Amino acid sequence: MHITKQGLTALATGLTIMAMAQTGAAQSAAGAEEYTRACASCHGLTGRGDGPLAEYMSIPVPDVTQIRTRNNGVFPMLEVIHLIDGRTGLRGHGGPMPIWGDRFEAAVASELGDVGTEIAVRGRVLALATYLEAIQQ
Numbered sequence: 001m002h003i004t005k006q007g008l009t010a011l012a013t014g015l016t017i018m019a020m021a022q023t024g025a026a027q028s029a030a031g032a033e034e035y036t037r038a039c040a041s042c043h044g045l046t047g048r049g050d051g052p053l054a055e056y057m058s059i060p061v062p063d064v065t066q067i068r069t070r071n072n073g074v075f076p077m078l079e080v081i082h083l084i085d086g087r088t089g090l091r092g093h094g095g096p097m098p099i100w101g102d103r104f105e106a107a108v109a110s111e112l113g114d115v116g117t118e119i120a121v122r123g124r125v126l127a128l129a130t131y132l133e134a135i136q137q
């Protein structure tokens with residue numbers, strides 16, 4: 001078989017795209033699982049703000065499938081990341097939303113060093129934010 005240089009470049013590009021797509025799929029699967037475990041109790045399985053704990057909240061639990069719509073058609077990725085993390089204090093309102101950054105940190109801090117812990121926390125937050133972006137209506 002004769003393989004040209006262009007053919008090899010195309011193959012490499014194809015493989016890179018496939019690898020990126022797989023990373024994306026793994027990321028959103030992780031986000032979906034995390035969401036179901038940590039967020040659905042309040043925000044609801046489909047994100048509508050109708051989880052079983054919602055009625056016990058002092059303020060309404062927002063519908064997280066409408067974040068993009070509420071923000072004029074743009075999903076505010078960075079804000080959502082900060083809001084979920086909570087540690088930066090950049091929260092929309094000081095409501096009862098748990099500070100997930102602290103919780104995720106506490107879960108791994110005894111096993112991973114400072115840097116490893118930070119990477120793990122950011123990975124979990126990013127997976128959640130990516131998942132939320134994917135379920136916008």
Ligand code: HEC
Pocket residue numbers: 034035038039040041042043053057059060061062063064066067070080083084091092093094095096097098100128132
């Ligand atoms: C104990 C109930 C509860 C849980 C569990 C919870 N949230 Fe929230 N969430 C709220 C409430 C109440 C608000 C609105 C007030 C606030 O921002 O604190 C909110 C707000 C938000 C917002 C802002 C939405 C907007 O349109 O402004 C996002 C994004 C969000 N939550 C994501 C998550 C994610 C991701 C998880 C899981 C890791 C989660 N929440 C778990 C109660 C909860």
